[in-house]
Amino acid sequence: MNKYAFIDTELEGRQSRHQRRRLQTVTPLTEIETMVEDRRMLNFCSNDYLGLSKHPLLRQRAAEYMNRYGTGSTSSRLICGTYDCFEHVEKKIASLKETEQALILNSGFQANVSLMPALADRKTLILSDSLNHNSIVQGALLSHCQIARFRHNDLDHLRKLLKGNRNKGISRILIVIESVFSVDGDQSDIDAVAELSEEFQALLIVDDAHATGVLGKHGMGLTCGKKVDITMGTFGKACGSFGAYIACSEKIRDYLINCCSGFIYTTALPPSVIGSIDAALDVVPKMDKERLDLHLKADFLRSSLHELGCNTGNSTTQIIPVIIGDEKETLALSKWLEEHNILAMAIRPPTVEEGKSRIRLTLSALHTQNHLEQLIDIIRKWCE
Numbered sequence: 455m456n457k458y459a460f461i462d463t464e465l466e467g468r469q470s471r472h473q474r475r476r477l478q479t480v481t482p483l484t485e486i487e488t489m490v491e492d493r494r495m496l497n498f499c500s501n502d503y504l505g506l507s508k509h510p511l512l513r514q515r516a517a518e519y520m521n522r523y524g525t526g527s528t529s530s531r532l533i534c535g536t537y538d539c540f541e542h543v544e545k546k547i548a549s550l551k552e553t554e555q556a557l558i559l560n561s562g563f564q565a566n567v568s569l570m571p572a573l574a575d576r577k578t579l580i581l582s583d584s585l586n587h588n589s590i591v592q593g594a595l596l597s598h599c600q601i602a603r604f605r606h607n608d609l610d611h612l613r614k615l616l617k618g619n620r621n622k623g624i625s626r627i628l629i630v631i632e633s634v635f636s637v638d639g640d641q642s643d644i645d646a647v648a649e650l651s652e653e654f655q656a657l658l659i660v661d662d663a664h665a666t667g668v669l670g671k672h673g674m675g676l677t678c679g680k681k682v683d684i685t686m687g688t689f690g691k692a693c694g695s696f697g698a699y700i701a702c703s704e705k706i707r708d709y710l711i712n713c714c715s716g717f718i719y720t721t722a723l724p725p726s727v728i729g730s731i732d733a734a735l736d737v738v739p740k741m742d743k744e745r746l747d748l749h750l751k752a753d754f755l756r757s758s759l760h761e762l763g764c765n766t767g768n769s770t771t772q773i774i775p776v777i778i779g780d781e782k783e784t785l786a787l788s789k790w791l792e793e794h795n796i797l798a799m800a801i802r803p804p805t806v807e808e809g810k811s812r813i814r815l816t817l818s819a820l821h822t823q824n825h826l827e828q829l830i831d832i833i834r835k836w837c838e
């Protein structure tokens with residue numbers, strides 16, 4: 455018996471299905487240009503929607519916090535104590551998100567995989583949108599409770615599941631959705647889901663990762679001012695940094711500090727990261743012009759793609775899928791784009807369902823009209 459045989463089998467299987475992932479070494483040049491081998495590529499797959507990852511104020515504040523507090527946070531915040539900079543930033547998040555409190559977690563993935571297990575017991579029912587991100591799927595599975603997926607953005611289906619599970623000995627219900635769906639770039643109807651949550655006394659959790667920085671009041675996401683029990687958002691996308699936040703009530707924050715393993719059993723984020731988040735929270739609310747620009751660019755790209763006959767699904771945001779369907783054809787388009795110095799990823803099963811392969815294009819406020827026209831021109835040539 456060879457103890458590594460399963461690894462070979464899996465990797466060979468992926469290879470033969472053209473699904474083997476590999477890391478590619480790149481050198482970032484600017485917020486929207488990347489050096490791949492010896493080629494300068496225009497990047498249309500980053501989540502750096504506002505181009506903040508290289509912003510001078512974020513770098514400066516990161517350095518300031520590092521110099522003041524050191525390179526590491528040395529322990530969980532429950533062991534050696536919480537540095538005041540975490541509390542300062544959490545107050546800022548809560549104020550911008552219009553919630554009583556906020557809690558910083560180490561990443562969006564870590565937040566999602568530990569939040570649901572903290573809230574659920576064996577008799578809990580989790581109702582999860584069928585297009586929710588993998589971190590939510592994993593978090594639900596780790597909760598060891600009943601899970602039902604409702605059809606994407608289908609509130610009649612959600613209501614049916616809520617009704618059908620009344621008086622079934624369930625301890626509590628968690629409804630989990632994304633505000634902007636990461637692969638389709640469409641949005642959920644948060645008010646309507648919040649109403650349902652209220653009616654059925656379910657806890658509502660919204661992943662605001664792709665809206666934070668881009669949509670909503672001060673660009674701080676789509677859950678601001680909404681009846682959402684828990685918002686999870688990330689700082690690694692439009693905020694140009696790293697880490698995640700939970701925005702919630704005082705009671706829920708207190709509960710999570712006591713019960714959320716992803717908060718309790720991990721070393722807190724490094725002070726430099728907290729510094730860059732702090733600066734991002736100063737910069738993001740002032741970027742209305744850039745946000746408007748980003749949405750206008752997204753509208754322009756979508757309508758240009760439609761003119762070429764491309765299917766962009768229900769996208770209404772800076773995330774624009776070009777849905778091809780067939781996997782091989784999607785890979786061929788991705789290769790074509792690469793040959794023309796465009797970096798754009800093919801997203802295929804198992805990330806999306808069979809027949810829904812696509813190129814996921816993402817826009818930055820720093821893409822120019824010229825960049826968009828370059829991209830459209832290359833896709834036009836592909837279509838011809």
Ligand SMILES: Cc1ncc(COP(=O)(O)O)c(C=O)c1O
Pocket residue numbers: 561562563564566587589632636661663664688689690697698
């Ligand atoms: C919707 C959604 N939630 C959570 C995550 C995970 O966030 P992070 O990259 O901070 O781990 C991602 C991104 O990868 C995401 O797209």
